[in-house]
Amino acid sequence: MKKFMNTSDDFLKESLQGFGAAHQDIVSVYYDPNFITRSQSTKEGKVALISGGGSGHEPMHGGLVGHGMLDAACPGFVFSSPTPDQMLAAAEKVDSGAGVLFIVKNYSGDVMNFQMASEMMQSPNESVLTNDDVAVEDSSFTTGRRGVAATVLVEKIVGSLAEHGGSLQECKSLGDKVNKNSGSMGVAFSSCTVPAAGKPTFELGFDEMEFGVGIHGEPGRRRDKIKPAQDITNELLEAIIEDLKPNSNEEMLLFINGMGGTPLTELYLVFDNAKKFLDSKNIKISRSLVGNYCTSLEMQGASITLTKLDEEIVKHWDSKVHTAAMRWGM
């Protein structure tokens, strides 16, 4: 395993320390229990947004803490959900009386830990559960679908509404809507290596890819031979479109997300290929995002997310934001 690390035990802590030191103007980092808040306290009457999840997906969620987005993030160990004490400590710090909205990716561990925190909390709180990964079949009898890259979009859009004075219920509703309007699917060219494990989570042949991979290296729909980018892009988009069923001429946001080990150059190429395909389907891309936002350690690969837009979503997407990883308008 080749990583910039000293020991796997210190990996998370040192990374958090570096993050905190590099972005003192935006965030404060707390330890034992670990959580990240904005460097300025929540203004009175503003709903506090808290997300969290296993580490290894940076910049999500710590890099998304700041004006117009999250109030706090709770990083678990690498790929392990955080624990209720982290969420409670974070909530205590950032709750200004208007309630707390938890943004939770749909994994058993995350869901259960956030639920326990929610039950232990005295103050009003709600949760938005993201489950945008169309690689997995949805069903109310099972855990359902995974929450992946659309979580970033939910955090941006709901973050703006909270900043503009939206109530806890309004924030939850908008979060649920953005999640429902979104579909994602990813593909991996290489595995990632969890520091504590020291070896790759899975093995891929030199000419293989994992189609529909999860953000922890969970197996996807199938293992496939590697293909031209246009073919991969088309197949990902077909799966997403089949799920979202957009109308012709529907306006959408196209998000090309890198898994951590794929450079921007390739992500822009995927964006190009995606646009060609979507143009041919009369789907209008009126907003976009390209970059490494919801990653899987050093995994090579990318995911595509499409989100149906309406006036409210566009307004809150465009509004200003100031976090370590996403910043515009200020």
Add this chain to the structure above:
Amino acid sequence: MKKFMNTSDDFLKESLQGFGAAHQDIVSVYYDPNFITRSQSTKEGKVALISGGGSGHEPMHGGLVGHGMLDAACPGFVFSSPTPDQMLAAAEKVDSGAGVLFIVKNYSGDVMNFQMASEMMQSPNESVLTNDDVAVEDSSFTTGRRGVAATVLVEKIVGSLAEHGGSLQECKSLGDKVNKNSGSMGVAFSSCTVPAAGKPTFELGFDEMEFGVGIHGEPGRRRDKIKPAQDITNELLEAIIEDLKPNSNEEMLLFINGMGGTPLTELYLVFDNAKKFLDSKNIKISRSLVGNYCTSLEMQGASITLTKLDEEIVKHWDSKVHTAAMRWGM
């Protein structure tokens, strides 16, 4: 080779197309010859900054075109310097009469091609040559040192001066100063693969790293066994400090740059380790940057850059910027 690509011939073009489509508000992309300009034309009397170099280092330079930074960028083929016709076409588009400053990384190919463009141009122009890579010995009898990640800092800082009305000579002087004040060195954990080559540029054993690597995968000072991050960081910093000879309590900018395949989590860990070392040397880090800015395709690794700060440099570092890859204040 696993890449998001269709054919190696179309790699650059499709990537540029995606870049242009994703950032229409900031840039315009031109083809044959290829160059990228701001979507708005240079305001009268403002010195035009043009950089360029081989592709494969994204977001440098195209992602650094925009308000407060570059006016144009000329992308060559992957790892091949661009050609004079690109620079001439770009200059023609963005020169508003106050002259053109070329920012060129010190490689024979880049230097010669930019020189030819400069000689062919009618209007006033100057060049800043960056050569911050301390892994290579400096000498006036040889090509000298390579230009690497400090180029990004030069572009930001000089970009601000140009925006604030600095003359061509003033811009050149500031660029030379920032370059002289900067030292960089990198380490690679894996090779990169040039699309046209289809196989890795070099081979590294499972426990080896290339210490002092160049941004095209050029060999560095030595091949070494992989070490704890703190050791690697210390050695890189020692080499840089030996070159820059900062005073005790000198204020510096610390830039941890990813090579493309190393995730943010690790870069922040390196930032932490670097801060620990610099604290012990009484070097004050008063500005910082962490991320993938000057990359080498999908190479795993990182480089560290230190820049001595003074009031002028800090002012122009802090001023607002609006490019695809670097944005603050607006």
Add this chain to the structure above:
Amino acid sequence: MSVNFLINQAKLIQEVIDAHALEIEKLDQEIGDGDHIFNVQRGIKLVIELEPTIKELPISKALNQIAMKVLSGIGGSSGALFGTLFMTMAKGENIDEGVDYKKAIEIFSLGVEAVKQRGKADVGEKTMMDVLIPVANCLQDGIQNNRDINEILTEAVQVAEDGMLSTKDLLATKGRASFLGERAKGHIDPGARSSQLMIKTVCESVIKK
């Protein structure tokens, strides 16, 4: 059941889990995200480190401290589930007046019921519940029918193993493995394996006495 008993069991469990670490790691890599073994190992270590803090405490307080440590120190699904198990056991009625076999089985069963509520998974969904629920049932049955405790525990070891093995051919409907659909078939659930090993360890150590 005493605090001392709990700590000793944790130490025995540590040995057994460590001996099966690679196997459990591999199971979670195949149908999960690979962290289950580290989660479990970290949890056990934290519980053992609690010894000086809890050894003089009444068992309800000790169990509660263990629960909090497990809950805050593990993370992931197993942290929430094992945390819930101990939190519920700590709330057992009158346990500070002594915990005999009957009481121990009672509070364990209450704990398993709470875990079932927390994870909303029942038998047959390819999780640790395929071990925990049958074991709780077997223990309760045995004690209600006044059977010999060694016999009951011996049966529980077998039931745990059967439950664990049964997960192999199941389709997962809860937890991370549920994302795999048919592809999860043919793999034993990591949480079922670690729970089964813990139950086996505890039961056999008690039988030995």
Add this chain to the structure above:
Amino acid sequence: MSVNFLINQAKLIQEVIDAHALEIEKLDQEIGDGDHIFNVQRGIKLVIELEPTIKELPISKALNQIAMKVLSGIGGSSGALFGTLFMTMAKGENIDEGVDYKKAIEIFSLGVEAVKQRGKADVGEKTMMDVLIPVANCLQDGIQNNRDINEILTEAVQVAEDGMLSTKDLLATKGRASFLGERAKGHIDPGARSSQLMIKTVCESVIKK
């Protein structure tokens, strides 16, 4: 020397370079950035594609178009250097009135001198100059001494090969390989190899006639 001759030479060179592509690629991977072979191959292809555009042009215009194509189509060091070579040759005095051996050698030598200015590298710095300069000198010497052209060209082939081989043990002081210091020793310079192959191809094809 005619436009037709230039195009035919480009086609011959293409065959030879393609046959040595892997070798040249490896050389630039060892002490450069690996793109030299692609740069050269792209350049040759572009020149050959110019055939319909330039075949009726006077040689000065044809050479100039070749120069511009090489300059704008290759990039990197070799694009600037080969571009400079052709740009300078295109400027040769009175070449549209016919180019005999003497004239050809004269404009080639002027071109090499311009390349030397452009790259600021002389013999002994481990670049293509270790081939180009000795070859230009050998050709000029030969023609000034009125030696037999076949003899001159045969010698030039040998001089090119010696120059190319000499780069192996040199320390590089110019170009990308200069970054390597001692580590560049033991490797032949890719630009020297490609230039040598081109010179060999041209000379031998002329000798054959």
